[in-house]
Amino acid sequence: MVIFGGTGDLAHRKLYPAVYNLFLSGELPENFAVVAVGRRNKTIEEFRNDVEQAIHRFSRPNNGSPAQLDKALSMFYYYRLDIYNADGYSRLGRYLSEVDKVHGTNGNRIFYLAVAPEHFQPIVENLKAAGMVLNDGASWQRLVIEKPFGSDLNSAIMLNEAINRVFGEQHIYRIDHYxxxxxxxxxxxxxxxxxxxxxxxxxxxxxxxxxxxxxxxxxxxxxxxxxxxxxxxxxxxxxxxxxxxxxxxxxxxxxxxxxxxxxxxxxxxxxxxxxxxxxxxxxxxxxxxxxxxxxxxxxxxxxxxxxxxxxxxxxxxxxxxxxxxxxxxxxxxxxxxxxxxxxxxxxxxxxxxxxxxxxxxxxxxxxxxxxxxxxxxxxxxxxxxxxxxxxxxxxxxxxxxxxxxxxxxxxxxxPDAYERLLLDVMKGDSTLFTxxxxxxxxxxxxxxxxxxxxxxxxxxxxxxxxxxxxxxxxxxxxxxxxxxxxx
Ligand SMILES: NC(=O)c1ccc[n+]([C@@H]2O[C@H](COP(=O)([O-])OP(=O)(O)OC[C@H]3O[C@@H](n4cnc5c(N)ncnc54)[C@H](OP(=O)(O)O)[C@@H]3O)[C@@H](O)[C@H]2O)c1
Incomplete structure (x- = not known):
């Protein structure tokens, strides 16, 4: 799961605790990793420390043992990239292939856009330009998009057309966390x-x-x-x-x-x-x-x-x-x-x-x-x-x-709403998405x-x-x- 906005509030408050709770309940697939994308300069150790703090602060009770926490944290990676740096996406793609090798994730990707709505379209277009969206049968790539989806009908149509040029409707998961x-x-x-x-x-x-x-x-x-x-x-x-x-x-x-x-x-x-x-x-x-x-x-x-x-x-x-x-x-x-x-x-x-x-x-x-x-x-x-x-x-x-x-x-x-929703994206079930x-x-x-x-x-x-x-x-x-x- 590649989280754009991986240094942001939503990722820390909701997404990392949700991944951790799925891990504790045994629901997370064996072959799984999170790559957070942000602009801030961070080592992987610093980032894993942030994730640990987020889990302590925001996770629901039943925090697991120290060994479980260590195992879960070893699935978290950080990659520094400005969303608007089109060239950087090919490098991100190569980094993801390295993570694939460690975790056996086979090119399957969930691209989670936990960023402000004005960034949705550029990210999707850059992913396409870098050849990172294939959905060719050998691997799948899904897009999770946070609300708001547009600010009126016209802007929503334009955004939808832009993302449809890259992801088919069956690969798009529009979140309404309710x-x-x-x-x-x-x-x-x-x-x-x-x-x-x-x-x-x-x-x-x-x-x-x-x-x-x-x-x-x-x-x-x-x-x-x-x-x-x-x-x-x-x-x-x-x-x-x-x-x-x-x-x-x-x-x-x-x-x-x-x-x-x-x-x-x-x-x-x-x-x-x-x-x-x-x-x-x-x-x-x-x-x-x-x-x-x-x-x-x-x-x-x-x-x-x-x-x-x-x-x-x-x-x-x-x-x-x-x-x-x-x-x-x-x-x-x-x-x-x-x-x-x-x-x-x-x-x-x-x-x-x-x-x-x-x-x-x-x-x-x-x-x-x-x-x-x-x-x-x-x-x-x-x-x-x-x-x-x-x-x-x-x-x-x-x-x-x-x-x-x-x-x-x-x-x-x-379970927090995000636990159920993330699990459904992994399974490819879009019932609870808009x-x-x-x-x-x-x-x-x-x-x-x-x-x-x-x-x-x-x-x-x-x-x-x-x-x-x-x-x-x-x-x-x-x-x-x-x-x-x-x-
Ligand atoms: N927070 C919530 O509880 C919540 C709830 C429901 C929906 N949402 C939606 O979720 C989205 C994110 O909200 P948030 O509260 O997490 O926002 P936030 O805390 O302001 O985080 C924004 C994220 O976007 C990244 N970012 C911004 N510009 C970038 C760029 N040019 N290149 C790379 N990364 C960039 C930031 O990275 P750096 O800081 O590293 O630059 C940061 O990780 C929004 O659409 C919001 O409406 C949030």
Whole structure:
């Protein structure tokens, strides 16, 4: 695995610990090595020391023995190369052939682009020019590409065409790390493996769906990137739409990568068109101002490092989306995501319809509807709320919850998303990666919102840090007679 950006944050925080955990669990192939590429001057020993530190800092518990760590570190190499030095790639190619000889990797390569998006195209073109992408049957070369994949539909098409000139679609693995999360993979199992849910998963029995992904942090040190992305491109275009697709998709005919992704894309194609009027009515954008967290004042978005004091970048979105097909017609999906909200979590809430107002309903107004909560992070699990009689001589009904918590046990640490994703790239399974048409339809949807927003200047900031976003976000759902489960 050749990691461009091998000296960067993503590689240290996620990729090296993931490789190490795969090694410890015995999942890593025998013939495997990592060659990190960066500009910094480092000896292999210095680099292996960096990797060791990263493992200590960021790996999940169960760090293995010193002998295991030494063995794992012996698979890590460093090669210094400027991405734009086209001549240097042939030298890199020769270096990789040397590593092949030591580790028996036979010319098979995973090129992992853990660099800023503007570097994607030059790297791919230089790899091709140096004859490093063959896919000739004797060996394979795969490309792993981090998000964001373009900044709108046009830039995504251009990037896709450029990489398609070098790698066929079947060799491209576009990462949306949410798809590697344990509970995301569980959504399909919960839906399609339970007679309790599958027959009810439609507009006859579901009143509405909420998809919420909130962060407590602000923009941190990612100002330059976030200014151009905002919540729309950073969260909605990828993670939020992935959650929507998995919740709303039809069961695939077979469990292979293309059948699953075909069904996901159909959901995007069924989204009701976001006209300017609809954006105005159904999409709320926000930007956080100053606010108090744990008794301390935190700066507003416009006061953060690297952010323009007059920035119109949104840090919050709440919206109502309609999936216009026979299963979902009439069932609104409410999406909410933002930075500097009071709690960090990602959850899908399915609210079932209320029963006719007879029997208990007649006497006891305000019975709560059944809800199913699929918790993605930080806790992973499923919670089902239903009504039952309160013990006692009175006829009182209370809501109770059945809670399955996947990672509440101290020992039950789920693998990090990157472990699963890296393993799948090694195996050549692209199910949990974003196919081009998913990217394309997601941008089509998001671009319309971006265009409508351009027509009007927002009044920002419009929510204090550590609150649940602007008042309009509450109004959005409350005017439909519903409420956010978190607010
Ligand atoms: N960090 C995360 O948690 C995270 C999460 C999701 C997605 N991502 C995505 O992952 C990508 C990388 O993010 P990051 O946070 O790891 O960035 P980063 O810490 O800034 O690292 C950037 C890397 O790019 C290398 N680089 C830059 N210009 C180069 C050049 N001309 N030649 C060779 N190497 C060059 C740097 O090498 P030198 O420093 O040696 O020059 C460094 O290794 C981005 O696309 C980001 O959006 C990151």
């Amino acid at each position: 798809l590697g999360k344990e509970m995301l993979q569980n959504i399909m199992a919960i839906r399609f493996a339970n007679a309790l849910f599958e027959p009810l998963w439609n507009n006859k029995y579901i009143d509405h769906v909420q998809i919420i992904s909130s962060e407590t942090v602000g923009v941190e040190n990612r100002g330059a990137y976030y200014e151009k992305a905002g919540a729309l491109r950073d969260m909605l275009q990828n993670h939020m739409l992935q959650l929507l697709m998995l919740t709303a998709m039809e069961p695939p005919a077979i469990l292979d990568n293309n059948s699953i992704r075909d069904e996901k894309v159909k959901v995007l194609k069924s989204l009701s068109e976001m006209t300017s009027e609809k954006v105005l009515r159904q999409v709320v954008r926000g930007q956080y101002g100053r606010g108090q967290i744990d008794g301390k004042m935190v700066p507003g978005y416009r006061e953060e490092k690297g952010i323009s004091p007059s920035s119109d970048t949104e840090t919050f979105i709440a919206m109502k989306v309609e999936v216009e097909n026979f299963r979902w017609g009439g069932v609104p999906f409410y999406l909410l995501t933002g930075k500097r909200l009071p709690v960090k979590f990602t959850e899908i809430v399915i609210q079932f319809v209320s029963l006719p107002e007879v029997l208990y309903f007649k006497e006891l107004r305000g019975l709560k509807p059944n809800t199913l909560h699929i918790r993605i992070q930080p806790t992973e699990g499923v919670e089902l709320y239903f009504n039952t009689k309160k013990p006692g001589i009175r006829n009182e009904i209370i809501q109770v919850g059945m809670d399955f918590c996947q990672n509440c046990d101290v020992d039950a640490v789920s 196919r081009w048409d998913e990217v394309e339809y997601a941008w089509r949807f998001v671009d319309r919102i971006a265009r409508a927003w351009k027509e009007e200047k927002p009044i920002f900031p419009n929510y204090p840090a550590s609150t649940w976003g602007p008042y309009e976000a509450r109004k959005l759902i409350e005017r439909d007679g519903r409420r956010w489960h978190v607010v």
